[in-house]
Amino acid sequence: MSQVKGYVITNLRHLTFLFQACTGIDNIAEAITLLELNNWDLVAAINGVIPQENGILQSWSDLCQAASTAPTAPPSRAASSSPPSSSSSSSAFCPVLPSRQIVERQPRMLNFHVEYRTRSVEVVLEDASTVGDIKQILETELQVPVSKMQLKGWKSGDVSDSTVLRSLHLPKNNSLYVLTPDIAPSATTSQSSVQQESLNQNYLLIISHREAQREYSLNFPATRTIQEVKRNISDLTNIPVRHQQWDGWPASASDDSMTLASSGISFPCHHLSVCRRSSPATALEPTEECTDVHMVSDSEGDDFEDASEFGVDESEIFGMGSSSCRKSPMMPENSENEGDALLHFTAEFSSRYGDCHPVFFIGSLEAASQEAFYGKARDRKLLAIYLHNDDSVLSNVFCSQMMCAESIVSYLSQNFITWAWDVTKEANKARLLTMCTRHFGSVVAQTIRTYKTDQFPLLLIVMGKRTSNEVLNVIQGNTTVDELMMRLMGAMEIFTAQQQEDIRDEDEREAREMVKREQDEAYRLSLEADRKKREAQEREEAEQVRQERIRKEQEEEREAIRLSLEQALPPEPNEEEGEPVSKLRIRTPSGEFLERRFLGSCKLQVLFDFVASKGYPSDEFKLLTTFPRRNITQLDPAWTLLEAKLFPQETLFLEAKE
Numbered sequence: 001m002s003q004v005k006g007y008v009i010t011n012l013r014h015l016t017f018l019f020q021a022c023t024g025i026d027n028i029a030e031a032i033t034l035l036e037l038n039n040w041d042l043v044a045a046i047n048g049v050i051p052q053e054n055g056i057l058q059s060w061s062d063l064c065q066a067a068s069t070a071p072t073a074p075p076s077r078a079a080s081s082s083p084p085s086s087s088s089s090s091s092a093f094c095p096v097l098p099s100r101q102i103v104e105r106q107p108r109m110l111n112f113h114v115e116y117r118t119r120s121v122e123v124v125l126e127d128a129s130t131v132g133d134i135k136q137i138l139e140t141e142l143q144v145p146v147s148k149m150q151l152k153g154w155k156s157g158d159v160s161d162s163t164v165l166r167s168l169h170l171p172k173n174n175s176l177y178v179l180t181p182d183i184a185p186s187a188t189t190s191q192s193s194v195q196q197e198s199l200n201q202n203y204l205l206i207i208s209h210r211e212a213q214r215e216y217s218l219n220f221p222a223t224r225t226i227q228e229v230k231r232n233i234s235d236l237t238n239i240p241v242r243h244q245q246w247d248g249w250p251a252s253a254s255d256d257s258m259t260l261a262s263s264g265i266s267f268p269c270h271h272l273s274v275c276r277r278s279s280p281a282t283a284l285e286p287t288e289e290c291t292d293v294h295m296v297s298d299s300e301g302d303d304f305e306d307a308s309e310f311g312v313d314e315s316e317i318f319g320m321g322s323s324s325c326r327k328s329p330m331m332p333e334n335s336e337n338e339g340d341a342l343l344h345f346t347a348e349f350s351s352r353y354g355d356c357h358p359v360f361f362i363g364s365l366e367a368a369s370q371e372a373f374y375g376k377a378r379d380r381k382l383l384a385i386y387l388h389n390d391d392s393v394l395s396n397v398f399c400s401q402m403m404c405a406e407s408i409v410s411y412l413s414q415n416f417i418t419w420a421w422d423v424t425k426e427a428n429k430a431r432l433l434t435m436c437t438r439h440f441g442s443v444v445a446q447t448i449r450t451y452k453t454d455q456f457p458l459l460l461i462v463m464g465k466r467t468s469n470e471v472l473n474v475i476q477g478n479t480t481v482d483e484l485m486m487r488l489m490g491a492m493e494i495f496t497a498q499q500q501e502d503i504r505d506e507d508e509r510e511a512r513e514m515v516k517r518e519q520d521e522a523y524r525l526s527l528e529a530d531r532k533k534r535e536a537q538e539r540e541e542a543e544q545v546r547q548e549r550i551r552k553e554q555e556e557e558r559e560a561i562r563l564s565l566e567q568a569l570p571p572e573p574n575e576e577e578g579e580p581v582s583k584l585r586i587r588t589p590s591g592e593f594l595e596r597r598f599l600g601s602c603k604l605q606v607l608f609d610f611v612a613s614k615g616y617p618s619d620e621f622k623l624l625t626t627f628p629r630r631n632i633t634q635l636d637p638a639w640t641l642l643e644a645k646l647f648p649q650e651t652l653f654l655e656a657k658e
Helices: 002-023 028-037 042-049 060-068 076-080 087-092 099-105 131-142 191-199 226-237 280-284 338-353 365-373 395-403 406-415 426-440 442-450 481-568 604-613
Strands: 109-116 119-126 150-152 173-179 202-209 214-221 244-247 269-276 382-388 416-422 458-464 469-475 581-587 593-599 621-625 649-656
Touching: 002 028, 002 042, 028 042, 028 214, 109 131, 119 131, 131 150, 131 173, 202 226, 214 226, 226 244, 338 395, 338 416, 365 382, 365 416, 365 426, 365 458, 382 395, 382 481, 395 406, 395 481, 406 416, 406 481, 416 426, 426 442, 426 469, 442 458, 442 469, 458 481, 469 481, 481 604, 593 604, 604 621
Parallel strands: 109 173, 202 269, 382 416, 581 649
Antiparallel strands: 109 119, 150 173, 202 214, 244 269, 382 458, 458 469, 581 593, 621 649
16 A cells, blocks of 8 residues: 555656646645646646647647757756656656746736626636736626625635736636625525535645644545544544644634535635644543544655645545545445345445446346347447445545546446446355356456455456457556556457457348348248239139029029920911911021011010010010011000001011110
């Protein structure tokens, strides 16, 4: 652990030294403040202080190239301090820029986002302007007199209206707010919104340790309690909370459970001092109601006594929580439902480290594997398994600095299914090993067993394969954001190559299946067409049979009628009988002639029956005379041939009815 501390402090010292060398800022507190504003990004901090003639510096190579073309003018601190002579540090160091000369030649434009109650104003000024110039602009925009306006949010000490902005060494973008204690707030400004805004602020506490004659500059969120601040100072000074004697707390800060926002301290910076109580009676005082065991290094502390110079809370670096009482576990022990356990884990993670964190999959490890590995090839993702252990000194810094970094959160959300588990309790750890053995094999479970508590937390990157799941990487807690991102991107490169191969195989398989489906569909349609054709043919044949049967029945019926009519006809008379006889000649539609003799007294019905007996029924054919044309079938069948004037002879013809 001492090696980790020394590594962190050494890196922070180098960054501060290089920043001072490049900008010419001699005040180390001011340099640290500017680096903190840029999240310890050296290039970004230099760009915020020094405007470059040829544009913004993008990287170390740009910085070194710009420095190589200008004469060096190292500040006094650079002359009195030299970085350690290691290969890595010497290769990274380069000459510095004459920053003062550049600033004088070319003014910088500064952006200010100023908030006043429910309003916000954007102000852009040159760094040669004063604080009073900003107030003049705000007076016009907000209609608030300058005399009643307090402009707050400056990162440095007291600022007056005549202060030149350049002397404050501000970054390009700044956020300020206006207070008007002499002007009552409007009814539309709710007290709850003001309180919520105050809880989102950060306080810089400059704490002087009188006995050691040291000064600590520490940043704390507004939600941190006074008790937590005292415990952090206990970690830095080795003075137990019950033996601490403080000066500088306001009278309103009477309860150690109060937050900094409600304690009444000055914003954004407040000065305090602390020392050990000299009275021996203090040793007999009762201890705090909720006590923590604080880790004390057995080293001399020379490597870490400057940690506070860099605004770093050692309790955050080395995972020692500073809460006033023991935190609730990330995951309940022996939870029956994995989904409920993950819901509790997510809620506790958000409570400790904020809402900016990866979206943890709520469900079992098997469900997370199904979601990541077993969809379409284009939709598959890597599975990131985060294993948390509260007993590890690296857990707090890994969660707050790595897992909650916006770049990491965004990259994990886009490319990974993130599943989490807490192995602090042995029962939960045993359950995890069982799940890993079932889903990934005994090798993964054995790998997790080999890691010690102080190597946690772990981030396992798992990739699904055709036959098995493969662990691509195991990332331990002692890493940085850049290293974590590089390892995640390296895993993504391997996964992307495998995914492209899987996509090609899947496309080929789908193409083959598509051809097979098309062939099967064509075959099915062919069978369907054949079936329909066969059914149509069968129906046609059945219809023909039915029609033939009907036709035969009709013919048989007509034949029976014809025979009955033929048998019922009176015999053909002879001419010698002496009765009047009519000789009729009938032409059929086929051109044949039917001839027969009838008695003149015969009814027309006998004539009709004779014609019907020859296959020409009166309901289908009509019997006509030639001249004049008459339709005999329309006459009364009871008429005699004489009455119908078909005597002594007549030629008739048959015509089918329409």
